[in-house]
Amino acid sequence: xxxxxxxxxxxxxxxxxxxxxxxxxxxxxxxxxxxxxxxxxxxxxxxxxxxxxxxxxxxxxxxxxxxxxxxxxxxxxxxxxxxxxxxxxxxxxxxxxxxxxxxxxxxxxxxxxxxxxxxxxxxxxxxxxxxxxxxxxxxxxxxxxxxxxxxxxxxxxxxxxxxxxxxxxxxxxxxxxxxxxxxxxxxxxxxxxxxxxxxxxxxxxxxxxxxxxxxxxxxxxxxxxxxxxxxxxxxxxxxxxxxxxxxxxxxxxxxxxxxxxxxxxxxxxxxxxxxxxxxxxxxxxxxxxxxxxxxxxxxxxxxxxxxxxxxxxxxxxxxxxxxxxxxxxxxxxxxxxxxxxxxxxxxxxxxxxxxxxxxxxxxxxxxxxxxxxxxxxxxxxxxxxxxxxxxxxxxxxxxxxxxxxxxxxxxxxxxxxxxxxxxxxxxxxxxxxxxxxxxxxxxxxxxxxxxxxxxxxxxxxxxxxxxxxxxxxxx
Amino acid sequence: xxxxxxxxxxxxxxxxxxxxxxxxxxxxxxxxxxxxxxxxxxxxxxxxxxxxxxxxxxxxxxxxxxxxxxxxxxxxxxxxxxxxxxxxxxx
Numbered sequence: 299x300x301x302x303x304x305x306x307x308x309x310x311x312x313x314x315x316x317x318x319x320x321x322x323x324x325x326x327x328x329x330x331x332x333x334x335x336x337x338x339x340x341x342x343x344x345x346x347x348x349x350x351x352x353x354x355x356x357x358x359x360x361x362x363x364x365x366x367x368x369x370x371x372x373x374x375x376x377x378x379x380x381x382x383x384x385x386x387x388x389x390x391x392x393x394x395x396x397x398x399x400x401x402x403x404x405x406x407x408x409x410x411x412x413x414x415x416x417x418x419x420x421x422x423x424x425x426x427x428x429x430x431x432x433x434x435x436x437x438x439x440x441x442x443x444x445x446x447x448x449x450x451x452x453x454x455x456x457x458x459x460x461x462x463x464x465x466x467x468x469x470x471x472x473x474x475x476x477x478x479x480x481x482x483x484x485x486x487x488x489x490x491x492x493x494x495x496x497x498x499x500x501x502x503x504x505x506x507x508x509x510x511x512x513x514x515x516x517x518x519x520x521x522x523x524x525x526x527x528x529x530x531x532x533x534x535x536x537x538x539x540x541x542x543x544x545x546x547x548x549x550x551x552x553x554x555x556x557x558x559x560x561x562x563x564x565x566x567x568x569x570x571x572x573x574x575x576x577x578x579x580x581x582x583x584x585x586x587x588x589x590x591x592x593x594x595x596x597x598x599x600x601x602x603x604x605x606x607x608x609x610x611x612x613x614x615x616x617x618x619x620x621x622x623x624x625x626x627x628x629x630x631x632x633x634x635x636x637x638x639x640x641x642x643x644x645x646x647x648x649x650x651x652x653x654x655x656x657x658x659x660x661x662x663x664x665x666x667x668x669x670x671x672x673x674x675x676x677x678x679x680x681x682x683x684x685x686x687x688x689x690x691x692x693x694x695x696x697x698x699x700x701x702x703x704x705x706x707x708x709x710x711x712x713x714x715x716x717x718x719x720x721x722x723x724x725x726x727x728x729x730x731x732x733x734x735x736x737x738x739x740x741x742x743x744x745x746x747x748x749x750x751x752x753x754x755x756x757x758x759x760x761x762x763x764x765x766x767x768x769x770x771x772x773x
Numbered sequence: 774x775x776x777x778x779x780x781x782x783x784x785x786x787x788x789x790x791x792x793x794x795x796x797x798x799x800x801x802x803x804x805x806x807x808x809x810x811x812x813x814x815x816x817x818x819x820x821x822x823x824x825x826x827x828x829x830x831x832x833x834x835x836x837x838x839x840x841x842x843x844x845x846x847x848x849x850x851x852x853x854x855x856x857x858x859x860x861x862x863x864x
Contacts, residue, residue, distance in 0.1 A: 315834050322837025331855040335845045336837075342848075351831035373822055380785055382859040428862055438856035441845075566783055571822035576830045 300500040301532045304508075305457035305493055305524065309470065311449045311480040312424060312488040313356045318445040319423045320347030320390065325447070327486055331440035339445035341386035346574050353447035354397065354578055356479040357421045358588050360449060361398030363477050363595055364416060364470075370580050372397045374421075374572040379565065382439050383426035391450075393569040396420035397578070403453075403473075404597065405465040406615075414466050415454035424448040449480070455494070455505065460524035464517050467491055468619070472596040476621050484515050491520055496541070497531045506531070507541040511555055513548045523548035527555050599624055607637035616645050622659035630666035635673055643669055647687060651694045663697030664690075672700035680704065682711045684757045713760040715767065718751070721759065722767045725750045736772055744768065 318325050321338035338345045361368050375393035398419035405412050426444035428437045451470070457463050471489060474480040482489045496508035511527055514520045526548075531541055546555040594602075596618045603614040603624075617627045623644065630640040652662065672689055675681045681689060681704055692703045704710060712718055725747060726733055736743040744765075751764045777797045781788050788796065839845075842855055851858040 317834050317836050322832070322835060323839045324836050330842070332842050332845055332857070333855075334839050336839050340840075340845060340848075348830065348832045350834050352834035354831070378783075382857070382862065429856070430861060435861050436853075436858050437860070437862045438853055439859055440856060566779075568783075573823070576823060576825070576827045579828045 299536070301497040301528075301535065302500045302502075303458055303460075303495065303497050303524075303528050304455050304505055305459075305463050305495045306455040307451075307453045307457065307463060307466065308492045308494070309451040309453075309467070310424075310490040310492075311360075311451065311474055311482075313353050313447040313449055313479055314481055315350055315352050315356065315447055317350060319350050319353055319421070319447040320445055323445065327443075327488065329442055331438075331442060334442040335444070340441055341384075347390065349575060349578075350447060353421060355588050355591075356447075357397045357419060357449050358580065358585070359477050359592055360451075360474060360479055361401065361419050362585075362589055363473050363592055364398075364401040364403060364419070364451075366398035366401030366416060366419060368398055368580060368585060369395055371395060371577060372580070373577040374575045375569045376572050377422075377567045377569055379567060381425065382437065383428050383441070384444060385426075385441065389423060389425065390572055390575070391422035391569075392420035395577075403466055403469050405462060405469055407459075407462055407465060412456075412462070414456045414462070417452040417454055419449060419451050422448050422450060460521045460528070463493065463524055464521045467517060467520060469596070472619055476594075476596050477592055484517070487515065490515070493520070493524060495524060495527050495531075497528060497535065506535075507543050509541065509543065509555075510545045511548060512545060512558070519548055519550055522550075522553065523555055526553065530555065593621075596621075596624075603627075607631065607641075609637060609641055613638075613641045613645065616649070617641060620659060622662075626659055626662070626666050630669050633667055633670040635666070635670045639673060640669065643690065647690050648694070651691065662694070664694045665697075668693050668699050675700055675704060679713055679760065680711055681709055682757060682759070682761060684752065684761070685709050685711065688757070709758060711760050712755055712758050713763055715763060718755075718759050718763050719767055719771075721751055721754050722747075722764070722771055725754065726771060733772065744772075747772070 312325075315325055317323060318334075318339055321336050323334045323336050323339055326334065338347060358368055372392065372395050374390055376388040377391045377393070378388045380387055396418045399417070401416040401419070402413040403416065405414060424443050424446040426439055426441040428439055430437050453466070457466060471482040471484075474489070475482045480488060484490070491514055493511045493514070494508045495511060496506035498504065498506040509527065509531070511523050514523045527546070534541060542557075545558045547558045548554075549556050600614045600618040603609050603617060604611060609617070616623070618624050627637075627640055627644055631637050648662070648664070652659065669690070672681075672686060672693065675689075676683055676686050688707075689700055689703050689709060692698070692707070693700060696703070698706075729747075729750070732743050732746060736747075747768050748761065748764055751759050751768070752761070777788070777793050777800065780800070781793075781796075846852045846855075846857065849857045
């Protein structure tokens with residue numbers, strides 16, 4: 299029997315505000331434990347939360363960017379549960395009347411477009427962090443994260459494969475980064491993804507029993523964990539077993555999902571309207587101000603790159619995956635770089651170098667104008683295309699301009715016929731055997747001779763002239 | 774009927790049988806008392822979550838001083854270096 303997968307995602311995105319949701323403590327990641335807390339976020343008696351306006355605006359900005367309906371009237375609720383990382387004994391969240399409802403994200407799968415519906419986006423506070431050390435009978439708690447504004451995005455069960463789930467996450471990440479509401483760092487946990495996943499016999503309308511998968515802190519793990527879970531559920535159903543509705547954790551070391559046995563009993567959150575916070579009412583002019591703060595979105599930019607610069611879709615995908623790359627590209631083109639050529643350098647050499655250093659475009663020393671200068675040096679014959687790679691790598695490492703590197707390292711292309719001619723003569727003298735074979739019809743040896751010329755000139759010979767001279771002298 | 778065991782579990786309370794009996798009765802009394810509100814005719818009144826005519830109470834996104842760590846941890850039943858120490862949560 300064939301099975302079909304049904305996936306819905308629940309994404310938590312930490313908002314890039316300076317301060318927490320309800321107090322002025324810094325929201326910064328990575329500080330010494332328990333150095334960013336105050337009576338409000340540690341749940342001391344008698345304190346009152348006051349909402350961070352920017353956090354509300356960030357959620358609304360996201361809602362507008364993702365085609366949601368923005369609620370003109372929204373309120374907060376208490377979600378009650380005991381957990382040491384939320385010292386109040388409840389989480390301030392939203393239940394009825396969230397800030398955003400509906401909306402969608404359009405993804406590309408196998409060349410076609412597909413809309414993944416959103417159920418809602420709401421604002422809540424993050425919990426602290428628990429550290430469970432090995433076999434000990436205790437947990438350690440750091441409350442720096444308690445109260446950091448968290449945006450929860452819930453999708454409809456529209457996703458049909460792990461690849462679609464990853465594609466959705468990539469699109470979403472690009473959007474939240476582009477509009478500046480979340481840094482999108484999955485490893486540090488500022489963007490987290492939980493999945494509800496079930497399988498059902500193909501053609502069946504009714505959903506199968508779902509499990510909730512947590513702890514997938516990279517795109518790769520999202521794909522692997524969901525792949526694994528589909529295999530596990532399908533195998534169980536084939537054997538006539540039942541799926542248990544439960545929460546499972548992705549174990550990256552073992553490459554499997556494992557049932558999360560928690561001491562928590564069945565949840566009963568007893569939501570009720572948060573009496574300490576007044577409702578949020580968004581009027582037209584405030585909404586307009588927020589709308590105006592949204593820059594060009596990745597999919598819009600992608601379409602523009604294709605139509606304006608005549609780039610292939612794959613190029614546009616990569617160039618618009620993050621804002622810094624898109625801006626770098628456009629700056630280089632604005633300075634006179636050919637769009638296709640600039641794109642090739644970004645996707646090829648630059649991507650490779652950044653990847654090797656595990657760096658982002660933001661920290662790139664190589665400026666767009668340097669690439670454009672270098673391209674001019676290739677065009678006017680000062681350096682060869684081959685040497686350009688060396689120059690490019692040097693520019694990347696040192697942040698120096700192309701011209702300086704070429705001068706300093708003596709990389710100027712040799713284009714005078716006499717100079718190259720002398721090298722060609724030397725090589726023909728040194729390889730009489732190959733010369734004989736070439737003249738007897740082994741044409742593919744031309745590559746060998748060109749290679750020897752390049753080797754001798756350390757890549758500086760103008761390949762066109764080297765070719766011509768070789769052909770003449772061998773002819 | 775009121776499930777006193779469920780309520781006690783949610784509040785992390787361990788009750789003796791005698792306490793369960795007393796509290797069951799008392800909680801039912803409280804609920805019955807609050808139920809008086811249901812006698813009011815509210816058919817023409819719009820539901821509300823707040824009694825104050827206030828909305829959009831915000832603060833700007835500006836950092837204010839946090840507590841020194843030692844002050845924050847002074848209320849901890851137990852601490853371990855810079856952390857709060859609590860009974861193990863996950864099995």
